[in-house]
Amino acid sequence: MTDVTLTVNGKERSASVPPETTLLEMLRSKLNLTGAKLGCDVGDCGACTVLVAGKSVNACLMLAVQANGRDVLTIEGLATAEAFHPLQKTFEELASLQCGFCGPGIILSAKTLLDENPDPTVQEIKDALAGNLCRCTGYTKILEGVVDAARIMNGKQDAA
Amino acid sequence: MRAFDYIAPDSTESVVAALAAHSPNARLLGGGTDLIVDLKHTSNTPKVLVDVSQVEDFHGIEMTDRGLRIGSMVTHTEIMKSEIIQKELPAMVDAAHTVGAVQTRNLGTLGGNLVTCVPSMDSGPTLLALDALVTIAGPKGSRQITLEEFFVGPRKTCLEPDEVLVDIIIPKENVGKPTHFLKFGLRKGQALALVNAAASFHVGDGNIFSAPRIALGAVAPVVMRATKAEDFLAGKEITEANMAEAGEIAVTEIKPITDFRASKEYRRELVAVFTRRCLAGAYALHQSRA
Incomplete structure (x- = not known):
C-alpha cells in the first residue's frame, strides 16, 4: 500500500491505496467524489477529466501515487457556495448537456481553455474539447455554452 | 490492473540501478498514456514500475553547445508552449499538436512517444528530418x-532492458532549419496517422536544396528517411517540379501495408502529395523569415 495525499478542491485528503490504483479510482472510491466518470478507461473519452496542478488529465491514465502532493480540481470544486462557475451557468441555461455523463469532463476542459485563452475562436474551442466525447448532443449547444461563458467572464454580458 | 510495486527514483543513476536490480521484471513509467492502457489489458504485468518523472535530467528544453536539448520527460504540451521551439522549429509544435488531445498531451512525453516506437508516432518524422540524436543511460554510462x-x-527500440532514454538533441546547425510537418488522420482530433511526414532543408546559394531531409511515418515498420528522394534533391534548384519528383521517388522507398485505417495504395498517394507539400511548407517558412 502507498499513502497518497492530495489537495482536492482546496482540502487536503489522504488515502492508503495499492500502487496500481488510478487517480480516478481513488477519487471515486476512496474520496467519494463521483463527478469524474469512468467511461472508456483508456484515455479516449475524457469523462474522467480532472485538473492536476492546473492541467487537464485523464484520471483513468494516471496513477493516484503520481498525483501525490499535488493540487487536484474536480467538478465538485468548481462552484462556490455563492455561485456556479459561468460555464455551469451557461450550460444549464442552454441545456448544453443531455444525459450529462460527459459534462464534468467537458466543463473542466473548457475551464482550462478559458483560463489560458479568455476569448477563444470556435475552432480553438473544438480543439480544446477534442478529448471529450459526447454521444447525446452533437456538440452545438456545448460550443455555444463555452462561447457564452467566455462573454460573461470577459464582462461583455451580464450574468443574467 | 494487477498488482505491482512502484518506485520513483530522482536521479539517472538510481533509475539505472533500479533497472539493473529488477529487469526484466521492471517497466519505466513516463507519462503513462500508453503504458497504463497496456497494463489494464495485459496479463504480462511487470513486478516493478519505475516512475522516471522525478528525474531532473529528464526535464527541460534548452540550448547547449551541441544543440537544442529536450528532456525525455518533456510533455507534448511543453513542446507546444516552448518559445524557442515556436521560433526555431515550428514543425515540432505542429507535430506535438497532432498527438492525442489536450489531456493526453499534458501527460504524454516526447521520450515516451519515441520509446513506444509505433510506426505512426507523430514525434518521429520531424525529429528524423532534423537529424536528432538521443542520449541513453545504462550501467556502463551514457x-x-x-x-x-x-x-x-514496430514497438522495438535499441534500448537494452537496463537502459533509459535521457534526452533528445537537435544538432546546433539544424536549430532553425526550415522544416514542415503534416499528418493525415481520419478525424481532426485524437486520430492516429494514416501517414505523417516531415521535410527540412537549408536554402543554399543559387536557391538550391542543401542538406534535404524527408522522413515518413506509418508507411514502414519504423519511421523512415526517404534517402533516394533526398539524394535526388541535394544540389538541385528549389522548384515545384523537383518537389513533386521527390514525392514520386519517396513512394518507391516506402513499404506500406493495408490495414483497417487505409490501403497501401492510398498511403502511397498520400506520401507523394505529403512529401511535396512538406517541402513546399519548409520553403514557405524560409521565405517568411527572409
Whole structure:
C-alpha cells in the first residue's frame, strides 16, 4: 500500500491505496467524489477529466501515487457556495448537456481553455474539447455554452 | 490492473540501478498514456514500475553547445508552449499538436512517444528530418546515437532492458532549419496517422536544396528517411517540379501495408502529395523569415 495525499478542491485528503490504483479510482472510491466518470478507461473519452496542478488529465491514465502532493480540481470544486462557475451557468441555461455523463469532463476542459485563452475562436474551442466525447448532443449547444461563458467572464454580458 | 510495486527514483543513476536490480521484471513509467492502457489489458504485468518523472535530467528544453536539448520527460504540451521551439522549429509544435488531445498531451512525453516506437508516432518524422540524436543511460554510462539507429522495429527500440532514454538533441546547425510537418488522420482530433511526414532543408546559394531531409511515418515498420528522394534533391534548384519528383521517388522507398485505417495504395498517394507539400511548407517558412 502507498499513502497518497492530495489537495482536492482546496482540502487536503489522504488515502492508503495499492500502487496500481488510478487517480480516478481513488477519487471515486476512496474520496467519494463521483463527478469524474469512468467511461472508456483508456484515455479516449475524457469523462474522467480532472485538473492536476492546473492541467487537464485523464484520471483513468494516471496513477493516484503520481498525483501525490499535488493540487487536484474536480467538478465538485468548481462552484462556490455563492455561485456556479459561468460555464455551469451557461450550460444549464442552454441545456448544453443531455444525459450529462460527459459534462464534468467537458466543463473542466473548457475551464482550462478559458483560463489560458479568455476569448477563444470556435475552432480553438473544438480543439480544446477534442478529448471529450459526447454521444447525446452533437456538440452545438456545448460550443455555444463555452462561447457564452467566455462573454460573461470577459464582462461583455451580464450574468443574467 | 494487477498488482505491482512502484518506485520513483530522482536521479539517472538510481533509475539505472533500479533497472539493473529488477529487469526484466521492471517497466519505466513516463507519462503513462500508453503504458497504463497496456497494463489494464495485459496479463504480462511487470513486478516493478519505475516512475522516471522525478528525474531532473529528464526535464527541460534548452540550448547547449551541441544543440537544442529536450528532456525525455518533456510533455507534448511543453513542446507546444516552448518559445524557442515556436521560433526555431515550428514543425515540432505542429507535430506535438497532432498527438492525442489536450489531456493526453499534458501527460504524454516526447521520450515516451519515441520509446513506444509505433510506426505512426507523430514525434518521429520531424525529429528524423532534423537529424536528432538521443542520449541513453545504462550501467556502463551514457551513449549517444542517432534517432534513426534508435528505431529498430514496430514497438522495438535499441534500448537494452537496463537502459533509459535521457534526452533528445537537435544538432546546433539544424536549430532553425526550415522544416514542415503534416499528418493525415481520419478525424481532426485524437486520430492516429494514416501517414505523417516531415521535410527540412537549408536554402543554399543559387536557391538550391542543401542538406534535404524527408522522413515518413506509418508507411514502414519504423519511421523512415526517404534517402533516394533526398539524394535526388541535394544540389538541385528549389522548384515545384523537383518537389513533386521527390514525392514520386519517396513512394518507391516506402513499404506500406493495408490495414483497417487505409490501403497501401492510398498511403502511397498520400506520401507523394505529403512529401511535396512538406517541402513546399519548409520553403514557405524560409521565405517568411527572409
